[in-house]
Amino acid sequence: EDQVTQSPEALRLQEGESSSLNCSYTVSGLRGLFWYRQDPGKGPEFLFTLYSAGEEKEKERLKATLTKKESFLHITAPKPEDSATYLCAVQAQTGGFKTIFGAGTRLFVKA
Amino acid sequence: ETGVTQTPRHLVMGMTNKKSLKCEQHLGHNAMYWYKQSAKKPLELMFVYSLEERVENNSVPSRFSPECPNSSHLFLHLHTLQPEDSALYLCASSQDHGSNQPQHFGDGTRLSIL
Numbered sequence: 001e002d003q004v005t006q007s008p009e010a011l012r013l014q015e016g017e018s019s020s021l022n023c024s025y026t027v028s029g030l031r032g033l034f035w036y037r038q039d040p041g042k043g044p045e046f047l048f049t050l051y052s053a054g055e056e057k058e059k060e061r062l063k064a065t066l067t068k069k070e071s072f073l074h075i076t077a078p079k080p081e082d083s084a085t086y087l088c089a090v091q092a093q094t095g096g097f098k099t100i101f102g103a104g105t106r107l108f109v110k111a
Numbered sequence: 112e113t114g115v116t117q118t119p120r121h122l123v124m125g126m127t128n129k130k131s132l133k134c135e136q137h138l139g140h141n142a143m144y145w146y147k148q149s150a151k152k153p154l155e156l157m158f159v160y161s162l163e164e165r166v167e168n169n170s171v172p173s174r175f176s177p178e179c180p181n182s183s184h185l186f187l188h189l190h191t192l193q194p195e196d197s198a199l200y201l202c203a204s205s206q207d208h209g210s211n212q213p214q215h216f217g218d219g220t221r222l223s224i225l
Contacts, residue, residue, distance in 0.1 A: 004153070009151075031211040032211035032212075032213075034213050034214075036216075041218070041221075042218050042219075043115070043117075043201050043203075043216035043217050043218045043219050044154075044201075044216045045216070046213045046214075046215060046216075049211075049212075049213050051211065087154075089154075091211055096166070096167060096209070097208070097209040097211075098156065098167075099156070099214065100153075101153040101154040102153055103151060103152060103153045104153075
């Protein structure tokens with residue numbers, strides 16, 4: 001069964017304390033892996049798409065990487081405004097190209 | 112106006128009421144989606160429309176009825192809902208259904224069933 005698991009559920013960091021969020025996936029034929037940021041009371045905001053193992057994407061303090069089994073979202077020197085829920089989603093070749101979402105990691109960055 | 116717009120942002124209704132959620136996308140996309148988001152759970156896909164035709168219905172109860180009159184508009188008609196239907200309902204669009212392009216989301220309708 002296709003599955004996406006994100007860890008940890010919640011992460012508390014001090015401002016400037018770098019860390020990584022994990023997204024593990026089990027799918028039949030990866031077509032794309034997506035990272036989103038969701039602020040309270042808002043819809044998910046698209047961040048990155050990764051298509052193949054070894055690929056990396058960067059945006060400001062965020063860097064996403066992909067292997068054959070998992071993706072990491074690295075946050076370098078985070079600021080309080082980086083506090084949000086980060087969602088990972090995977091599109092598989094089976095199941096009518098369905099996009100499967102993880103439950104998210106809630107990130108809290110304290111000044 | 113750009114992106115994906117959902118109205119209303121908040122809705123409180125009784126179990127016997129009938130209401131509708133509206134979604135409009137200004138991205139020129141061909142596919143539109145309804146998702147349900149409950150606390151600490153992954154997004155649950157409810158319906159998928161591609162070029163105004165429903166292509167997926169994920170075992171959603173008949174008290175939820177979608178409508179897609181054109182590729183820019185999507186509705187979710189609600190009737191005789193249950194308390195467990197209280198959640199954030201998100202609309203999304205993508206260039207095409209089945210393409211490996213990201214979906215773009217609206218800010219959702221927060222639904223509370225009394």
